[in-house]
Amino acid sequence: MNTLTGRDPIPPTIAWVDDHVELIDQRRLPEDLQIIAVHTVDELCHLIRTLAVRGAPAIGVAGAMGVALAWCRGESIDVAAAKLIATRPTAVNLAWGVERARRADDPVAAAVKLAADDVARNRALGAAGAPLLGAGVRVLTHCNAGALACVGYGTAIGVIRAAHEQGRCPSVWVDETRPILQGARLTAWELQRLGIPATIITDGAAAATMAGGQVDAVVVGADRVAANGDVANKIGTYSLAIAAHHHRVPFYVAAPSPTLDSATPSGGQIEVEMRDAREVMELGGVRIAPDGAAAANPAFDITPRALITAYITEHGVFDEPADAFGAAAEVEDA
Amino acid sequence: MNTLTGRDPIPPTIAWVDDHVELIDQRRLPEDLQIIAVHTVDELCHLIRTLAVRGAPAIGVAGAMGVALAWCRGESIDVAAAKLIATRPTAVNLAWGVERARRADDPVAAAVKLAADDVARNRALGAAGAPLLGAGVRVLTHCNAGALACVGYGTAIGVIRAAHEQGRCPSVWVDETRPILQGARLTAWELQRLGIPATIITDGAAAATMAGGQVDAVVVGADRVAANGDVANKIGTYSLAIAAHHHRVPFYVAAPSPTLDSATPSGGQIEVEMRDAREVMELGGVRIAPDGAAAANPAFDITPRALITAYITEHGVFDEPADAFGAAAEVEDA
Numbered sequence: 323m324n325t326l327t328g329r330d331p332i333p334p335t336i337a338w339v340d341d342h343v344e345l346i347d348q349r350r351l352p353e354d355l356q357i358i359a360v361h362t363v364d365e366l367c368h369l370i371r372t373l374a375v376r377g378a379p380a381i382g383v384a385g386a387m388g389v390a391l392a393w394c395r396g397e398s399i400d401v402a403a404a405k406l407i408a409t410r411p412t413a414v415n416l417a418w419g420v421e422r423a424r425r426a427d428d429p430v431a432a433a434v435k436l437a438a439d440d441v442a443r444n445r446a447l448g449a450a451g452a453p454l455l456g457a458g459v460r461v462l463t464h465c466n467a468g469a470l471a472c473v474g475y476g477t478a479i480g481v482i483r484a485a486h487e488q489g490r491c492p493s494v495w496v497d498e499t500r501p502i503l504q505g506a507r508l509t510a511w512e513l514q515r516l517g518i519p520a521t522i523i524t525d526g527a528a529a530a531t532m533a534g535g536q537v538d539a540v541v542v543g544a545d546r547v548a549a550n551g552d553v554a555n556k557i558g559t560y561s562l563a564i565a566a567h568h569h570r571v572p573f574y575v576a577a578p579s580p581t582l583d584s585a586t587p588s589g590g591q592i593e594v595e596m597r598d599a600r601e602v603m604e605l606g607g608v609r610i611a612p613d614g615a616a617a618a619n620p621a622f623d624i625t626p627r628a629l630i631t632a633y634i635t636e637h638g639v640f641d642e643p644a645d646a647f648g649a650a651a652e653v654e655d656a
Numbered sequence: 657m658n659t660l661t662g663r664d665p666i667p668p669t670i671a672w673v674d675d676h677v678e679l680i681d682q683r684r685l686p687e688d689l690q691i692i693a694v695h696t697v698d699e700l701c702h703l704i705r706t707l708a709v710r711g712a713p714a715i716g717v718a719g720a721m722g723v724a725l726a727w728c729r730g731e732s733i734d735v736a737a738a739k740l741i742a743t744r745p746t747a748v749n750l751a752w753g754v755e756r757a758r759r760a761d762d763p764v765a766a767a768v769k770l771a772a773d774d775v776a777r778n779r780a781l782g783a784a785g786a787p788l789l790g791a792g793v794r795v796l797t798h799c800n801a802g803a804l805a806c807v808g809y810g811t812a813i814g815v816i817r818a819a820h821e822q823g824r825c826p827s828v829w830v831d832e833t834r835p836i837l838q839g840a841r842l843t844a845w846e847l848q849r850l851g852i853p854a855t856i857i858t859d860g861a862a863a864a865t866m867a868g869g870q871v872d873a874v875v876v877g878a879d880r881v882a883a884n885g886d887v888a889n890k891i892g893t894y895s896l897a898i899a900a901h902h903h904r905v906p907f908y909v910a911a912p913s914p915t916l917d918s919a920t921p922s923g924g925q926i927e928v929e930m931r932d933a934r935e936v937m938e939l940g941g942v943r944i945a946p947d948g949a950a951a952a953n954p955a956f957d958i959t960p961r962a963l964i965t966a967y968i969t970e971h972g973v974f975d976e977p978a979d980a981f982g983a984a985a986e987v988e989d990a
Binding site for chain 1 (some may be wrong): 687786835841853865892901936945948949952958
């Protein structure tokens, strides 16, 4: 693995090593921190689909590295790109990363640069958002928008982490985030490694925790931000946004620029991935529902702009989505 | 087991048999339908604490039968009553059932009568509430307020069941209800036995399901209704009530009279049971959070009166909690 993040307590989620990809198998966390070497596009597609690597920024970089793999092996880049983009529909970063590598003269160099950019961008995003969190702030977060959802540092957790580094002593309520439990498994693991106090709660307990006056702010990540500011993020985010609004708790979306999708007018146009019902009815291979039962398993939901207090990007904090998009476009043009 | 409910597809949750109690071990559902014979108060207390028998109406009857056990064995009824009431703090039915049996000349006869009354009361409650559900209604429910939460028939599920029996063809969204998964394990099992179409969702998906226009009504049970109409019920109920309010979906509380607690002025005075953090961090004995992580596990939350559309009791449907309390008091006095 590379050492992009220096003495970071959390190793890089994904890296290009010699002629292949190496990534943390997130399906095995928190029990085992195991690195998988990936040599083929098909193998990488399987790992993306089964959530060995997940999180919008991370799968963006994975997509780029998939194109790089095909290029190194003399395979069709177009076929690889199509396969990679088809793995998961909701996060806009995936197509973004794939296209960046596809258009590059040297897809490997492009993918490696995207990985380095991701960490730098998240550090900038964290620094921009940290002032929103006062001393002793009690933040609630959902799913995992941490280092593991990116190459490193994290987006929503990046904000919390930056506040922690600045001595603001944040503590975190971690929504467990059913069905995959990215909160209980991944976010709790990251926060433990970072030395940030964290308490896991069930997703259903978030509103009651707010009612108890124990939540000062909610910070979540994003899989895609539509042009009007609607946000696709992990299922349960919308429920949380309604509860935050009800309790007048600020609700912040940490969204690095590659997550901003100006081509999608509003949340209604975002495809929400429906995943296998077994993810709801089984846990760790253990069946929890009766045989023959049915379940619905939308992986994401859409939080409308009206419920979002502000957007945190690497360019700053924006109350209006148009300003977040504007700042990103300015840098893109420069 | 007795045959209180005739050819009911769900056997009675709890029954007095000869000189002891028999109950369904709900910890083993939906895999195994196993009946446990209970001969001592301590054993029964353990079964209540570990949720082998749970649900406000069911533990009310269990409390009465616990007093009957002590009486049969020539043990102190007062000691038994104190032990039983101490097992779980939130549901008012427990103390209610214990007191009914304690004050009776023949605690066994009193407990057996409470069990029979429970089923009759739930049938009346179901019949009263069913007209709230139109043809083809899509109802969302949380936790298990079904036959298994009572002696038989159910409260919230009793309403759905009555609508089903009247040919209204309800279908049900079943919140899985972490951490104990009473929805996925128990409610899905009951609805399957009743032939009522059901789809399990994660608790976090309920709001998004409402946003999709797929929920016509929410019906939940209650562990305690305070005099002002605030309701203690399974953790996650409050979150659901906020989401229903946001989407203008009617939110009904099915609350048989023994759940109405005129001695508690408002929700702020209800003790919310805090259960072992391991219930959140383990599932079926499988650890899901990192070693050393912390979790908070409130078993209930408080839904304020303002978020509740109506209260369904065995005496009818009441928009105002005072009217529900009034109807119960009238019958009590008669």
